[in-house]
Structure formats: C-alpha cells, structure tokens
Amino acid sequence: MSRTLNVRNPRNGELDYTIEAANEAAIQSKAIKLRDAQKTWRQFSLEDRASKLKDFARLVGQHKDEISAALEIDTGRRKIAALEVDTLVGTIMGWTAQTDGLIPTGWTQGRSNPAIQHAPQLIPYALVGVISPWNFPLVLSMIDTVPALLAGCSVMIKPSEVTPRFADVMSSVIAQSPLADILCFVQGDGQTGAALIENVDAICFTGSVATGRKVAIAAATNMIPAFLELGGKDPLIVLEDSNLEHATDAALRGSTLATGQACQSIERVYVQNSILEEFTTLLATKANAAKLNWPEISSGHIGPIIFDKQAAILTSHIEDAVAKGAKVLSGGKVENHGGGLWLNPTVLTNVNHSMKVMVDETFGPIIPVMGFDTKEEAVSMANDSEYGLSAAVFAGNLKDATALGMQIEAGAISINDAALTSLFHEAEKHSFKLSGMGGSRMGPVGFQRFLRRKALIANTGAPAPLSVFSED
Numbered sequence: 112m113s114r115t116l117n118v119r120n121p122r123n124g125e126l127d128y129t130i131e132a133a134n135e136a137a138i139q140s141k142a143i144k145l146r147d148a149q150k151t152w153r154q155f156s157l158e159d160r161a162s163k164l165k166d167f168a169r170l171v172g173q174h175k176d177e178i179s180a181a182l183e184i185d186t187g188r189r190k191i192a193a194l195e196v197d198t199l200v201g202t203i204m205g206w207t208a209q210t211d212g213l214i215p216t217g218w219t220q221g222r223s224n225p226a227i228q229h230a231p232q233l234i235p236y237a238l239v240g241v242i243s244p245w246n247f248p249l250v251l252s253m254i255d256t257v258p259a260l261l262a263g264c265s266v267m268i269k270p271s272e273v274t275p276r277f278a279d280v281m282s283s284v285i286a287q288s289p290l291a292d293i294l295c296f297v298q299g300d301g302q303t304g305a306a307l308i309e310n311v312d313a314i315c316f317t318g319s320v321a322t323g324r325k326v327a328i329a330a331a332t333n334m335i336p337a338f339l340e341l342g343g344k345d346p347l348i349v350l351e352d353s354n355l356e357h358a359t360d361a362a363l364r365g366s367t368l369a370t371g372q373a374c375q376s377i378e379r380v381y382v383q384n385s386i387l388e389e390f391t392t393l394l395a396t397k398a399n400a401a402k403l404n405w406p407e408i409s410s411g412h413i414g415p416i417i418f419d420k421q422a423a424i425l426t427s428h429i430e431d432a433v434a435k436g437a438k439v440l441s442g443g444k445v446e447n448h449g450g451g452l453w454l455n456p457t458v459l460t461n462v463n464h465s466m467k468v469m470v471d472e473t474f475g476p477i478i479p480v481m482g483f484d485t486k487e488e489a490v491s492m493a494n495d496s497e498y499g500l501s502a503a504v505f506a507g508n509l510k511d512a513t514a515l516g517m518q519i520e521a522g523a524i525s526i527n528d529a530a531l532t533s534l535f536h537e538a539e540k541h542s543f544k545l546s547g548m549g550g551s552r553m554g555p556v557g558f559q560r561f562l563r564r565k566a567l568i569a570n571t572g573a574p575a576p577l578s579v580f581s582e583d
C-alpha cells in the first residue's frame with residue numbers, strides 16, 4: 112500500500128503538493144531493474160560513462176528553468192535554486208574531466224615472491240542508495256550520485272519528503288537521458304529510506320546524527336558500507352590582528368547564507384577579547400542591514416525556514432540563551448509572514464557553553480559571539496563539541512591561522528574565510544567525531560569509495576606442495 116504525504120510550501124505554509132511514498136515492493140522492483148541495467152553500464156569504458164554523464168549535464172542545463180522553478184517552491188529561495196542547478200552541471204563536468212589515472216591496469220610483480228604477479232581490479236557496487244536532506248535538495252541528492260555513476264554503479268535516490276518537488280522534475284529529465292535505466296528517484300519519508308537501505312549494496316546518507324545512527328545500524332546489519340555526512344557545530348576563531356571587515360563579512364555570510372540551513376554553517380564565533388566589542392558592533396550593524404526575501408522572493412538575503420519544525424529549535428535556542436543571560440543585538444524572533452516562517456540574522460553576545468545555542472546544532476541564522484583571551488582558550492572552546500565537521504580561523508597572517516587550524520578537531524578548516532567547503536570541492540576531507548564516517552566525498556577518493564578492490568593473483572612458477580609446510 113502506498114501512502115500519500117502532504118508537502119508544505121515554506122513561503123506560505125500551505126500543503127500544496129503531495130507525493131506517493133514508495134513502498135518496499137516498489138523499491139524492490141526498481142532495484143531489480145537498476146541492477147539489471149548496471150550489468151551493461153559497468154561494461155562501458157570510463158570515457159563512455161563520462162560522455163553519457165556529460166550528455167545528461169547538457170540536458171539538465173536545457174531544463175534549468177523547470178528544475179530551479181520546482182526547487183524555488185521547495186526552498187522558498189530563487190538565486191540559490193538556480194545556483195544548485197549550475198552546481199550540478201559543474202559537478203558533472205568536474206568529475207568527468209578527471210578520469211585519467213582513476214582506474215589502475217596491468218600486472219605487478221610481487222615483492223615478497225617475484226614468481227607471483229597481481230592485477231588489481233576495481234568492481235563497482237551494483238546499486239548505490241542515496242538518502243538526502245532538505246537544505247540543498249538537488250546538490251545533496253547528486254553530490255555522491257555523480258561519482259557513483261561514473262564508477263559504474265547504478266543509483267537510487269530518496270530525497271527528503273520536505274522538499275520533493277524538484278525530484279519529480281528531475282525524474283522526467285532522467286527519463287529522456289542516457290541514464291534512464293541506471294538512475295532513479297523514489298519519493299518518500301523515513302520508512303521509504305529504511306526500505307531503500309534493505310535493497311542496495313552501499314548507502315550514502317546526508318542528514319542528522321540521529322537518523323545517521325539508524326542508517327549506520329541498518330547498514331551494519333546488512334554488511335554494506337555506509338558513507339555518512341551528518342550535522343555540525345562549526346566554530347570560527349578570530350584573532351586580534353585579523354582584518355575585521357573581512358572577518359565580520361565572512362562570519363555573517365558563513366552563518367546566514369541559505370538562512371543558516373547548511374551543515375558547514377558557522378554556528379559559534381570566538382573573538383579575542385581585545386577586539387570583541389569592535390567586532391560585535393560591526394557584525395551587528397551588518398546583520399541588521401540584511402533583509403528577508405519577503406514579500407518578494409527576488410529581493411533580500413534571507414529565505415524562509417524551509418522545515419517548520421526547525422523554527423521551534425531556533426526559538427528554543429534563543430530563549431534558552433536569553434534566559435541564561437545572553438544579549439540579542441539583532442533579529443531574535445521567528446516572524447510569521449503570510450504563513451511562512453523567517454528569522455533575521457540574530458547576533459547574540461554574553462553567551463557560554465551552558466547554553467544550547469553553543470553546543471547543539473542550530474541550523475539557522477543565529478550567530479552567538481563569545482570572547483577569549485589566549486589562543487589555547489580559543490582552541491579548547493572550539494574543540495568542546497561532539498561535532499567535528501569543519502571550522503574557520505581568522506588571523507593577521509597565514510602562519511598563525513594554520514597553527515591554530517591544526518589544533519582544531521574537524522575535517523576542514525577555512526582560513527581567512529568561512530564555510531569554504533561549500534564553494535570548493537577539490538580538497539579531501541573526513542567528518543570528525545559525530546559529524547560522519549566513511550571516507551571523503553571530495554577529491555579522487557570520493558570516486559574510489561564506489562569501487563571494491565578485487566585481486567587477481569597469478570603464480571608464474573610451480574605451486575608450493577604440502578610438504579613445504581610439513582612439521583617434520
């Protein structure tokens with residue numbers, strides 16, 4: 112029995128879209144077809160698969176207006192919707208331009224026994240599952256999909272039930288493309304996601320730590336690899352000799368872009384006490400100048416809160432901080448405009464680690480700023496977190512910033528900027544602590560994750576007889 116799910120429009124709160132959640136039987140039958148088609152797909156050369164992916168990218172480009180129109184309703188924002196489509200095309204072009212040397216070939220003579228040669232084989236997983244969140248619906252549904260397809264896998268994607276409209280448009284684009292038989296979206300919620308994991312050979316998951324844990328357990332039970340990219344609580348450290356114009360620009364953009372609904376958002380800022388007041392005054396001035404993209408979608412900087420339940424978390428973080436002594440320098444209240452929920456960039460001072468806003472993932476445009484005296488203190492506060500996704504450091508020179516960055520327990524450190532991992536996808540990085548597991552999705556290893564190593568081992572001499580191992 113399929114289930115009908117209602118979908119909320121983030122700009123007006125109306126339930127104006129429905130999806131049919133795929134059930135176990137529907138997923139099983141799609142999985143059989145994808146596995147079958149993958150037998151042909153994996154036989155193509157890497158160059159042929161790259162060429163078909165480029166054809167798909169061109170088709171996505173031709174349908175940019177329809178895809179971004181759907182994403183615009185899903186997310187309530189226009190410019191980032193269009194950028195998501197451009198990013199997908201760029202991602203495909205980036206991966207398909209670097210196929211040289213990705214697949215090793217030939218026989219190698221053994222070091223321990225020259226008579227034995229080995230030839231490494233790379234065998235793609237037949238079917239990779241991708242489960243994605245609502246904050247960047249298109250980019251995060253395709254970020255692992257593209258290298259998996261290039262590696263020779265087929266892929267089944269379950270996007271978030273909060274933002275499913277774009278996936279229906281993508282399905283019709285895929286149907287016209289050379290990927291029609293080896294790539295599909297299935298709509299649904301957590302139940303559908305759980306069923307998908309039961310039918311794939313590897314799972315890529317982007318989402319919360321709580322769901323990530325369930326995915327990891329299901330994957331372990333089925334003995335399939337799980338690549339998990341989860342939440343964060345990214346710190347930004349600002350040393351006293353930093354360029355304050357740059358540091359406040361980066362802090363504001365890094366924590367409020369996409370309404371702070373980004374895993375690599377700056378969620379807490381530590382500023383050396385000698386410049387704390389100057390920094391917070393400048394940051395609050397810039398934060399107060401930011402505008403909501405309401406009533407016109409094509410104006411302002413801050414889109415609606417996409418997932419209405421997130422608004423309650425933002426309010427609880429602000430209220431908890433204020434009750435414990437925090438001061439609000441800008442924003443501070445979730446506003447209801449015509450049924451949609453918005454929050455202006457909210458700068459908080461007088462904060463400490465007893466407050467939720469400094470330790471729990473906020474996922475909104477809230478910028479709590481705390482002072483420190485010594486670099487050791489700053490590093491210790493930055494590391495006082497169960498998350499380790501990424502972090503940022505501002506300093507007057509690269510040497511000091513690098514030295515500090517090396518001490519922070521996180522997988523990527525932006526230096527003299529913030530949240531650079533959203534703009535630059537070439538650097539390999541792991542998610543530290545609870546922020547994830549399973550290898551870098553960036554860089555060449557992001558492709559290698561989808562290939563199992565198989566060793567052909569040939570003896571060019573005589574096989575050893577049992578007598579070699581005799582105890583006599």
Ligand code: NAD
Nearest residue numbers: 243244245270271300301304305318319322340341342374
């Ligand atoms: P979520 O964990 O609630 O949901 C993510 C996806 O998992 C959705 O598609 C959902 O339907 C599915 N799901 C739910 N229960 C499931 C189950 N039992 N089995 C399988 N699938 C299930 O996350 P969200 O609220 O959509 O996204 C926000 C979170 O994602 C934040 O924590 C954010 O930090 C994180 N995120 C991380 C990254 C990263 O790269 N590290 C990027 C973006 C977002």
